[in-house]
Amino acid sequence: MTMARASKPVTGLERVPPAVLRVALLGNPNTGKTTLFNRLSGLRHHTSNFPGTTQDARVGVMHGTAGAVHLVDLPGVYSLELEQTEAELCRRVLAGTLAPAGQAAVAPDAVCIVVDSTNLARNLVLVGEALRRRLPTVVVLNMMDLARRRGLGIDTAVLERVLGCRVISASARSGEGLDTLGVLLEAAAVPNVTPPGSQEGLEDWADELAGAASSGTAGRSRTGGVTDRLDRALTHPVGGVLVFAVVMFALFWSIFSLAQLPMELIETVFGAVSAWVQAALPSGVLGEFLSGGVVNGIGATVVFIPQICLLFFLISLLEDTGYLARAAFVMDRWLRPFGLSGHAFVPLLSSHACAIPGIMACRAVPDRRDRLATILVAPFMSCSARIPVYVLLAVVLFPNNAVHKALAFTGCYVAGLLAGLFSALLARRTLLAGAARPMALELPGYKLPSVRTALMTAYDRGLMFLRKAGTNILAICIVLWWLSAYPRSEPPPRAAELRRQAEVSPADAQTLNDEADALTARSALSHSFAGRMGRAVQPAFAPLGFDWQLTVGVMTSFAAREVFVSTMTVLVTGHDDSEGEGILTELAGAKRDDGVTPIFTPATSWALLVYYVLAMQCLPTLAVTAREAGGVKWALLQLGWMSLLAYAGGWAAFLIAGGGS
Amino acid sequence: MSLPVGDWQFWVVTAAAALAAMYLLREVLPAKVSPFRKRRKGKPASLTISGKTPGRK
Numbered sequence: 001m002t003m004a005r006a007s008k009p010v011t012g013l014e015r016v017p018p019a020v021l022r023v024a025l026l027g028n029p030n031t032g033k034t035t036l037f038n039r040l041s042g043l044r045h046h047t048s049n050f051p052g053t054t055q056d057a058r059v060g061v062m063h064g065t066a067g068a069v070h071l072v073d074l075p076g077v078y079s080l081e082l083e084q085t086e087a088e089l090c091r092r093v094l095a096g097t098l099a100p101a102g103q104a105a106v107a108p109d110a111v112c113i114v115v116d117s118t119n120l121a122r123n124l125v126l127v128g129e130a131l132r133r134r135l136p137t138v139v140v141l142n143m144m145d146l147a148r149r150r151g152l153g154i155d156t157a158v159l160e161r162v163l164g165c166r167v168i169s170a171s172a173r174s175g176e177g178l179d180t181l182g183v184l185l186e187a188a189a190v191p192n193v194t195p196p197g198s199q200e201g202l203e204d205w206a207d208e209l210a211g212a213a214s215s216g217t218a219g220r221s222r223t224g225g226v227t228d229r230l231d232r233a234l235t236h237p238v239g240g241v242l243v244f245a246v247v248m249f250a251l252f253w254s255i256f257s258l259a260q261l262p263m264e265l266i267e268t269v270f271g272a273v274s275a276w277v278q279a280a281l282p283s284g285v286l287g288e289f290l291s292g293g294v295v296n297g298i299g300a301t302v303v304f305i306p307q308i309c310l311l312f313f314l315i316s317l318l319e320d321t322g323y324l325a326r327a328a329f330v331m332d333r334w335l336r337p338f339g340l341s342g343h344a345f346v347p348l349l350s351s352h353a354c355a356i357p358g359i360m361a362c363r364a365v366p367d368r369r370d371r372l373a374t375i376l377v378a379p380f381m382s383c384s385a386r387i388p389v390y391v392l393l394a395v396v397l398f399p400n401n402a403v404h405k406a407l408a409f410t411g412c413y414v415a416g417l418l419a420g421l422f423s424a425l426l427a428r429r430t431l432l433a434g435a436a437r438p439m440a441l442e443l444p445g446y447k448l449p450s451v452r453t454a455l456m457t458a459y460d461r462g463l464m465f466l467r468k469a470g471t472n473i474l475a476i477c478i479v480l481w482w483l484s485a486y487p488r489s490e491p492p493p494r495a496a497e498l499r500r501q502a503e504v505s506p507a508d509a510q511t512l513n514d515e516a517d518a519l520t521a522r523s524a525l526s527h528s529f530a531g532r533m534g535r536a537v538q539p540a541f542a543p544l545g546f547d548w549q550l551t552v553g554v555m556t557s558f559a560a561r562e563v564f565v566s567t568m569t570v571l572v573t574g575h576d577d578s579e580g581e582g583i584l585t586e587l588a589g590a591k592r593d594d595g596v597t598p599i600f601t602p603a604t605s606w607a608l609l610v611y612y613v614l615a616m617q618c619l620p621t622l623a624v625t626a627r628e629a630g631g632v633k634w635a636l637l638q639l640g641w642m643s644l645l646a647y648a649g650g651w652a653a654f655l656i657a658g659g660g661s
Numbered sequence: 662m663s664l665p666v667g668d669w670q671f672w673v674v675t676a677a678a679a680l681a682a683m684y685l686l687r688e689v690l691p692a693k694v695s696p697f698r699k700r701r702k703g704k705p706a707s708l709t710i711s712g713k714t715p716g717r718k
Binding site: 284285286289293294471472474475476478479481482485486487488 | 663664665668670671673674675677678681682684685
């Protein structure tokens with residue numbers, strides 16, 4: 001049985017043929033395992049979880065003459081014997097007691113071990129451990145191009161003789177040397193050697209073997225040279241942090257600025273589709289539902305895609321260069337006092353753009369407790385959806401002072417960050433108590449990143465978001481639309497009077513009809529189920545100084561924070577043009593039902609500001625938390641804790657600002 | 662102020678909203694108590710030795 005072109009990806013993700021050969025891809029972190037996986041399977045792969053874990057399980061398919069070959073991408077591990085989730089997962093997959101969701105739990109037919117050619121001795125330890133499993137094995141010496149450039153040479157014949165299995169040198173990035181991999185995998189046999197059983201013996205064995213097989217300096221640690229000089233700068237306690245700050249600022253800025261255009265484009269397209277749907281359908285509630293609920297719901301999902309794809313594209317590039325490992329090392333000492341690891345910094349930073357990609361980025365945090373703590377506190381970071389609320393309240397509180405406005409903005413970001421860090425500390429001392437995993441990582445060599453791998457990662461993450469979180473976001477939008485649309489109410493008498501005036505006064509008809517529409521919309525929302533719930537819940541928010549209108553705003557924005565401003569605009573002005581000129585001033589001067597007291601008193605505004613800094617007002621984020629943390633209980637805990645803090649903080653702010661007097 | 666029960670469009674959108682709510686509840690409720698999620702029943706396996714059930718003549 002042979003394979004003609006093993007590296008050629010097949011197409012049509014939805015028709016995954018049954019496997020004739022199951023291959024587990026094993027390797028140390030940063031050995032180019034994922035690049036090899038992408039090279040072999042192309043787009044022909046799907047991502048799920050290993051059952052009972054939040055660990056990604058990527059299964060790729062490549063062509064063989066006899067049928068499909070399934071590749072299972074295992075997490076990168078330094079040793080199979082470590083007491084870590086990833087190592088245990090690899091052990092169980094190799095033992096045949098665990099498989100990706102939907103796959104039969106049987107031992108793989110072959111193991112493909114990916115080895116970093118520039119660091120042979122360290123990688124051979126894992127090879128030795130895998131050989132002891134007595135599974136058909138092929139070893140791929142990856143990054144041979146890089147090794148050649150460094151003047152390193154490896155004698156594969158020596159390795160084959162000592163390891164007792166086939167060894168090929170290749171470059172996953174260029175595809176060099178991979179033509180025969182499929183054939184070798186099919187013909188793989190159980191190695192006829194048994195490496196030493198003890199860890200010390202295995203390390204000695206790996207060192208000896210690397211020395212015997214290498215020419216140049218392969219197998220020995222890299223000393224001196226550009227790598228060490230760069231490492232000294234990039235991991236310096238002060239300089240390293242500064243470089244990291246610059247790199248992260250560039251990443252953050254790129255996400256904000258580059259995603260802006262596609263996001264606006266998506267919003268424009270969905271706005272046009274929404275208008276077209278409403279115009280194309282006969283008048284009635286079905287058209288309103290399809291345009292306002294369904295199309296807007298899909299738009300609310302798709303609009304996150306540019307940020308998510310861009311974030312993961314850039315992170316993948318950074319990771320591929322070898323810098324991310326240095327960044328994690330540098331940040332570890334800053335985050336460790338709060339019970340978080342250096343791996344948490346990128347998720348927390350990207351949560352400032354949006355908590356959803358931030359939480360999804362937590363998959364890069366290897367330790368389960370660290371990962372859960374990071375997921376739980378990520379929504380405390382001030383995301384872009386909070387900005388409209390901050391803007392409104394800054395205008396209300398400091399109408400004529402730009403410096404105070406800027407300070408208030410900065411204060412919001414700092415308050416969110418501090419709340420997140422202290423919540424993480426609390427979580428790690430209570431619910432997620434346990435010894436912190438020391439951050440042990442091998443700094444990989446610097447290399448040019450693979451754009452292909454980065455694109456694959458971005459595609460994969462975007463698709464996963466659409467499949468997993470997108471459906472929930474759409475469902476939430478539909479339910480909220482219904483609650484805001486029913487029951488229908490009669491237009492207020494004043495609106496009817498304005499329309500009558502418009503009929504007799506054609507010159508002012510437009511203005512009068514607009515005013516009538518505004519009144520009707522305001523009345524409809526306040527009498528809807530959502531509005532009634534706001535009135536019913538208002539006593540609970542009375543200690544924070546919220547009237548029923550603010551309570552409705554808070555409640556409707558429970559789905560998404562940015563909805564607050566548009567809801568308040570509808571309630572106060574009757575239309576939802578929250579970007580109209582002077583609308584913020586109009587909102588700032590809006591009065592309560594008594595017609596005298598402002599809705600936004602200074603004390604209420606402070607309470608509202610603190611509330612929105614701390615509150616979990618984003619159902620899509622909760623949906624993603626439930627998915628990524630591995631249970632609804634974590635999402636409920638996040639919601640409960642953040643709501644409690646927000647309420648207590650808002651109340652305290654209200655009292656301090658003189659609202660109680 | 663009422664629900665337009667005589668309007669067929671109302672029922673269509675209400676059904677869609679109910680389905681969406683059920684979908685969300687299905688996600689939120691644990692599988693044990695969820696009325697929307699079927700629990701897989703264990704399939705009894707008959708133990709045989711050489712194709713015959715032990716103890717049966």
